[in-house]
Amino acid sequence: MAKSAIRIEHVVKQYGNHTVLKDISLEIQEGEFVCLLGPSGCGKSTLLRLIAGLDMPTEGKIYLKEKEATWLPSSKRNFGIVFQSYALFPNLTAFENVAYGLRNKKVRERDVNETADRFLHMVGLSDAKGRYPSQLSGGEQQRVALARALAISPSFLLLDEPLSALDAKVRIRLRKEICQIQRELHLTTIMVTHDQDEALTMADRIIVMNKAEIMQTGTPQEIYEQPGNKFVADFIGAINFYRDFEREDQLNAIRPENIQVETKDFAGSILAVIDDLEFRGNFCRLTAKVSHVLRKDELMVDLPYSEVKKKNLHVGTKIYLAIPGQQTLHFAV
Numbered sequence: 001m002a003k004s005a006i007r008i009e010h011v012v013k014q015y016g017n018h019t020v021l022k023d024i025s026l027e028i029q030e031g032e033f034v035c036l037l038g039p040s041g042c043g044k045s046t047l048l049r050l051i052a053g054l055d056m057p058t059e060g061k062i063y064l065k066e067k068e069a070t071w072l073p074s075s076k077r078n079f080g081i082v083f084q085s086y087a088l089f090p091n092l093t094a095f096e097n098v099a100y101g102l103r104n105k106k107v108r109e110r111d112v113n114e115t116a117d118r119f120l121h122m123v124g125l126s127d128a129k130g131r132y133p134s135q136l137s138g139g140e141q142q143r144v145a146l147a148r149a150l151a152i153s154p155s156f157l158l159l160d161e162p163l164s165a166l167d168a169k170v171r172i173r174l175r176k177e178i179c180q181i182q183r184e185l186h187l188t189t190i191m192v193t194h195d196q197d198e199a200l201t202m203a204d205r206i207i208v209m210n211k212a213e214i215m216q217t218g219t220p221q222e223i224y225e226q227p228g229n230k231f232v233a234d235f236i237g238a239i240n241f242y243r244d245f246e247r248e249d250q251l252n253a254i255r256p257e258n259i260q261v262e263t264k265d266f267a268g269s270i271l272a273v274i275d276d277l278e279f280r281g282n283f284c285r286l287t288a289k290v291s292h293v294l295r296k297d298e299l300m301v302d303l304p305y306s307e308v309k310k311k312n313l314h315v316g317t318k319i320y321l322a323i324p325g326q327q328t329l330h331f332a333v
């Protein structure tokens with residue numbers, strides 16, 4: 001049976017008159033990888049800091065492994081943490097940076113070498129262990145920070161935007177590596193990010209936050225396919241919102257990849273003209289000017305690049321669109 005690793009009950013955090021977290025409750029199971037996802041300033045880092053004990057809640061309770069830990073000092077919570085800035089000691093080698101964390105935890109000296117080596121190996125840095133941070137790339141420095149966080153055998157791992165300072169290729173490689181290591185160690189992990197791709201590709205469960213509140217919690221598929229409200233639908237993935245003439249009381253929405261596109265007229269189709277065609281590698285995003293069937297002038301439509309070529313689509317091409325009913329999302333206005 002799943003065991004509770006972290007439980008937050010009705011947590012409120014205020015700085016003066018400013019409420020940064022409003023009545024937050026959530027539970028994270030042992031071994032789960034959870035992403036806190038939301039726009040800048042929504043309170044994600046504050047929530048992470050409360051879990052780490054680096055800050056205290058104004059109200060509410062925090063439990064770690066079913067024991068109340070609301071006021072437990074940070075040093076007693078046994079977590080590993082990795083920040084956006086690598087936060088390595090510049091005057092220590094990669095190996096010494098990891099070893100420092102272990103000595104800090106009073107690991108026996110004869111175990112320090114073996115453990116530091118093992119975790120540097122795990123993050124693929126055995127050959128670079130004698131280098132100083134200035135001699136390592138950003139991605140390598142972040143691997144050292146990860147090895148340092150993991151080496152102390154933490155009960156849980158906290159990642160605060162660990163990949164956002166890295167370039168796109170390194171970021172994607174490290175995403176995979178972090179997920180592999182996390183699964184291998186079955187380590188409860190909470191990652192803060194404002195990058196939806198990162199959350200969708202890495203998390204078992206995503207907690208979407210906005211303006212100090214949790215908007216929705218669910219697997220990446222649930223969040224993407226069944227967004228609970230307009231904010232979530234808009235924040236995650238691309239989406240077209242529209243009202244139709246029949247249902248004035250509802251806001252409908254459709255993801256651009258779910259719109260059907262043909263070059264010939266078909267029953268129930270909407271006539272449109274391609275106004276813009278943006279090449280995005282494996283797919284194209286079309287902006288289609290639509291006739292007045294919808295209360296909307298244009299729709300975003302995503303098509304595989306192969307389809308765009310096959311259908312010979314260009315700016316100015318007339319197309320016929322359909323919005324499949326089963327793919328439509330409905331929100332209260």
Ligand SMILES: Nc1ncnc2c1ncn2[C@@H]1O[C@H](COP(=O)(O)OP(=O)(O)OP(=O)(O)O)[C@@H](O)[C@H]1O
Binds near residue numbers: 015018020042043
């Ligand atoms: N020590 C503090 N004193 C006063 N206000 C604070 C403090 N720390 C954070 N805040 C405020 O709390 C709000 C939430 O900040 P937080 O860092 O948790 O947001 P975030 O979602 O992590 O955003 P970002 O992605 O930009 O880091 C912000 O409005 C911020 O200005």
